[in-house]
Amino acid sequence: MQLFIKSTWNVMKFVRPITSKMNPKVAVGQMTATSDLNHNLKQVKCIIEKATKENAQIVFLPEACDYIAENKEQAIKLAEPLSGPRVTEYKNLAKSNNVWISFGGIHELTANNKAFNTHLVINNLGEIVGIYRKLHLFNVKIPEENIFLVESKTVESGKSIVPPIESPIGKLALSICYDMRFPELAIALRQKGAEILTYPSAFTHATGAAHWEILLRARAIESQCFVIAAAQIGRHNEKRISYGQAIVIDPWGKIIGECEKHSDSDPYEPTVCTAEIDLTKLETVRKKMPVIEHKRTDIYGSIIENSIFELPKEVSTLNFGGIKIPIETVFYKTPYSYAFTNLRCVVPGHVLVSSVRESKRLSDLTPTEVADLFKTAIKVQKAVEEVYKATSSTVVVQDGPEAGQTVKHVHIHIMPRKEGDFVFNDEIYKHIQQHDKEGPNMKPPRCLEEQKAEADILRKIISQ
Template sequence: MMVKIAAIQMCSGVDPEKNALRMDALVREAHAGGAVYIQTPEMTGALQRDRKGLAEILRPEETDLIVARAKGLSAELGVYLHVGSTAIALEDGKTANRGFLFGPDGELVCRYDKIHMFDVDLDNGESWRESAVYRPGSEARVAHLPFGALGFAICYDVRFPQLFRAEAMAGAEIVSLPAAFTRQTGEAHWEVLVRARAIENGVFLIAAAQAGLHEDGRETYGNSMIVDPWGRILARAPSVGEAVIMADIDIAETIAARAKIPNLKNARDFELTEVRL
């Protein structure tokens, strides 16, 4: 079953209302191009590293602007609209980095909270502690859609292959990877990680990314990609600026790739023995 899917690249600022307007325009562009599944990047609603500024715009899921706009858009356009993620206020005072998939009727199909927190110290003094603000998720998800089974991951999750393997073993034929990769890590690892996760699991990988210099001072890598189960890049956005990329995908290609290299079936349990001199 051939379907057209789209990944939207954004440069979200600190104002959710402005970001919602840009999301709306780009989703409509993707729909006009024939896409039936449309994915937006991580933190579509706002990229805001200042904690006080983030607290001022945080809303619970029930009143969040991006969630409401996406719900209405999916119903109006009759598409599967996947908000890659946005920051959601939780009852315990923490925040979720949460993705939402809405169906063509506007109803919520699935939500996913980013599992792995970006707590790193990079070169040139760049340091991040996502766990200081966000509560990590604890549940992987696979949504069975008419055109294929969709697994979920967000940004830093890409460095944890066990998540992708678990979703593939549970039947995922497509895995979503919305992201806001830093320029430094993106230049080093983005493409190789995205293609590797697609190849080793025999899945389509859809990775909508943030791109460019943001109002909060961070710089993201862009290069949104759609990759097939053989690791071929079907569509790619530039490193800066908004973009809508699209590709026609057919789950038969997942079946074919897994038949050629059946590593999911060939995997074996093993014991690990350490030898110390």
Template structure:
């Protein structure tokens, strides 16, 4: 593992596949120009809108999303995460799928979101992800990258379930992606503190791409794509406009924090 720059992209995705991919490509290009070698796109990067429309277009969204990720990885010679897009599960439902693609355009890791967001948010909005999404049943695997360290995947609501992150740390995770479309209401209180907790308790970097702003008349995302170091320090915050957070991922910092706070060695209940 070497020291390198990583970018967590922040988007305002809409119910228009072509517009979203064009926005994503522009932000990837800007991040690469800043030196990013590892790039994460948020949950729902290629489509965010009406659930019925998502299901109707799921096959096209999946095909174009995967094609896009592979082209971007090869064109820019970066490793890139597509943080969540629908892949058909049959019977009119989909898996919320994250895909990591290496610089050769090859699939490096795939994860189907396990924890679905079925919540009555106090702002009056109700989210029922399980109405259209089938939960994944497999714990995410680690992708061991020679250059970027051991990379772990999660998606959005997973961040509230520390056992998934402890699984990844037990597998040796150095960096964990948390791509999200966190609601504005919950995000203001919980987004950063949850990400910092996952970084601190697992002494790893967190790269959290995010959705931001209004996607339609009722759905608003929190923004604040973040990169957090193993001590819990926020290294970069994208704010509330489309753009990206960018910061150095340094293996020496991981080693330093794990010496200073060797909590992973002190686990009693494994």
């Protein structure tokens, strides 16, 4: 939170920890950003240097680590797109230091002459692997206390939740500052597989003293996730003071790492606190206190049912029961379902529609996901029939291994039909059972280029 604006990992393969000696280490930074870009970059470099000396696998920087503006005009003037030189510099820092870096909130310039408050994660190859744009904007006016914090004047809110990303410390969920006051977001991320929640912040001094630690520990306890919150500290300008206390909390709510809180000892030097992320502790807490299993979603519904998750544009594959589906073969996607061209087809135009969330059976899906899956299937069926000049389709769900399911992920086969395509009409069910199994009826795999070309055609039709 700021006065005017807040603002396929493919390396470092790792095995999850078995003993404490193997636990990955994180470094969580604390700094005092101003409107001086060079000064702020020096602080960022200082935190990274301290983190690498501690052998941290990931460095977490606070919200507004690029700058804290003195007015709204300056806030927009200093903002840059993600393709700008500032992010290029951040990529170089990650690559040159061979470390993952969470830039907890930078000012991403938009076409509307505003900015997103964007949480950016860059891996040690200098590649962007996570982009989250802050959902909840801090708009508070209390004239009697001379408090006028209206983030929406310069910040555009995000439109979706970003699913947790794989990282060297576990499945990392991205949020920013004020988001911590909304437990629904934390629960949605936990249900999506999160193991670590992040809340990089620039928390005001007054609210920090009252709520900072309480809120973060509550999010850890209720979600049964680690919580990591880098922080701004001290006086940024005449109007803005941040609380500090960058912190790491385990899934039981215990503080396992923290930096100092704000005091009268300004100015502050950049500091880091470190902690080990022991995922076996997370497994133990969830096993001994299985609250997710005890939720009465039949009474009050599920948070995730109404949550809109989007995949970052940089994602190149989707996970389909452990199989990586190239994004180029995906021709339609909703927050809950996606359709893609098939590797092995029973008939020309045979495509698949799958749930985004990894679920083995139809009964594992929420009512919203079920409705969306079949709504998507109908939309896709119409497009496939148009392209392949068919007036009928066979629509099949093999729900479980005994029903012929070979990929343990809910999906629907859509196969456009024509008169005489099989001698006996129902013979198609025999072929679908055997088309991807070793044997004389196994269909040969198609090349990626053929799948992509078909996806391009279907994508064009379905978007009309």
